[in-house]
Amino acid sequence: MKARLMQGNEACAEAAIAAGVRFFAGYPITPSTEIAEAMARMLPKCGGKFLQMEDEIASMGAILGASLAGMKSMDATSGPGFSLKQELIGYGAVAEIPCVLVNVQRVGPSTGQPTAPSQGDVMQVRWGTHGDHPVIALSPWSVKETYDTTVMAVNYSERFRTPVILLMDEIVGHLRERVELPEKIEIYPRRQPKKTRAEGYQPYEPDYDLVPNIADFGKGYHIHVTGLIHDETGFPVGSPEVTERSIRRLHEKISRVGEEIIHTKEYFMDDAEYAVVSFGGTARTAYEAVRRMREAGKRVGFLRLITVWPFADKAIERLADKVKGIIVAELNYGQLVNEVRRAVAGRADVALCGKYNMKAFEPEEIEAAVTAMMKGGKA
Numbered sequence: 001m002k003a004r005l006m007q008g009n010e011a012c013a014e015a016a017i018a019a020g021v022r023f024f025a026g027y028p029i030t031p032s033t034e035i036a037e038a039m040a041r042m043l044p045k046c047g048g049k050f051l052q053m054e055d056e057i058a059s060m061g062a063i064l065g066a067s068l069a070g071m072k073s074m075d076a077t078s079g080p081g082f083s084l085k086q087e088l089i090g091y092g093a094v095a096e097i098p099c100v101l102v103n104v105q106r107v108g109p110s111t112g113q114p115t116a117p118s119q120g121d122v123m124q125v126r127w128g129t130h131g132d133h134p135v136i137a138l139s140p141w142s143v144k145e146t147y148d149t150t151v152m153a154v155n156y157s158e159r160f161r162t163p164v165i166l167l168m169d170e171i172v173g174h175l176r177e178r179v180e181l182p183e184k185i186e187i188y189p190r191r192q193p194k195k196t197r198a199e200g201y202q203p204y205e206p207d208y209d210l211v212p213n214i215a216d217f218g219k220g221y222h223i224h225v226t227g228l229i230h231d232e233t234g235f236p237v238g239s240p241e242v243t244e245r246s247i248r249r250l251h252e253k254i255s256r257v258g259e260e261i262i263h264t265k266e267y268f269m270d271d272a273e274y275a276v277v278s279f280g281g282t283a284r285t286a287y288e289a290v291r292r293m294r295e296a297g298k299r300v301g302f303l304r305l306i307t308v309w310p311f312a313d314k315a316i317e318r319l320a321d322k323v324k325g326i327i328v329a330e331l332n333y334g335q336l337v338n339e340v341r342r343a344v345a346g347r348a349d350v351a352l353c354g355k356y357n358m359k360a361f362e363p364e365e366i367e368a369a370v371t372a373m374m375k376g377g378k379a
Contacts, residue, residue, distance in 0.1 A: 025062035070216030162261035171281025272301030
């Protein structure tokens with residue numbers, strides 16, 4: 001493998017193409033613009049298509065349409081653009097259209113501080129659209145992991161036929177690191193029908209894994225796609241039974257795989273009495289803070305979330321059974337900390353180490369929060 005100096009956003013684009021993405025529609029927005037620039041440069045060289053759309057809503061609609069026509073598709077945006085895409089994210093979920101949406105987070109609300117780091121979109125990723133549907137969201141902490149999780153996001157979108165969110169942040173998106181990219185990666189192919197029209201093909205008939213094998217447009221199948229609740233034919237049905245069955249299947253096709261898609265990593269946990277939980281760019285600082293405390297003889301560990309949604313309930317439960325207290329470090333006013341509290345269910349103390357002033361964490365800030373908890377004070 002050849003070593004390269006790469007930016008996180010560049011690694012995202014290269015990984016997407018390596019995983020088979022051949023269509024990108026987007027609208028430039030800081031701090032994700034480098035992804036669009038890289039896709040515009042590279043896609044034509046591999047037979048792909050790049051479109052700069054007139055706005056964020058049109059961008060999301062374009063990747064859904066391209067995906068229905070058989071192309072693995074991706075879009076990249078940041079806070080305000082992610083807000084505009086919410087209705088079509090829900091459409092992609094209910095119509096089961098695979099695609100990847102990259103959200104390189106910045107300070108908000110609204111236009112906020114476009115060039116400053118933040119992790120304030122965590123709950124919007126999960127609950128931004130109306131109605132009930134599951135979400136898969138991955139959050140890398142390095143340039144190399146950005147490459148790996150982008151490939152993973154493309155594969156999960158195809159495997160479960162659902163939009164997948166790559167939840168990056170400005171820290172990782174604009175970070176440059178020396179990386180060695182893999183020569184080969186595992187690629188999940190686009191699902192294809194197992195029946196012909198004559199054999200009774202129905203586009204939304206679930207396979208053994210509860211995921212339908214929807215034919216690509218233009219391949220001779222009759223397909224009806226709608227945002228309305230529909231039965232196996234794809235046509236709307238105003239039935240309580242069909243509605244319940246449809247919504248339950250959307251959730252169960254992902255929940256049934258359990259821990260397989262929930263990725264976490266532990267550090268310094270063998271004898272830890274206290275722990276830090278973090279994700280994305282903030283996890284880099286959290287790791288350094290915990291490493292320093294370990295050198296000082298303090299029994300502190302670290303749990304890093306790579307999969308943010310579905311939430312790592314079991315990993316947090318295991319953590320709560322080991323330690324007395326948990327500090328959640330995140331660049332926002334307090335979002336993921338509430339999910340940690342829910343999963344801990346009172347078995348350990350949980351406190352927020354939050355920051356929302358345009359600046360990334362310093363290790364000393366996280367160390368101080370852990371120290372305050374260890375002394376019984378307010379973190």
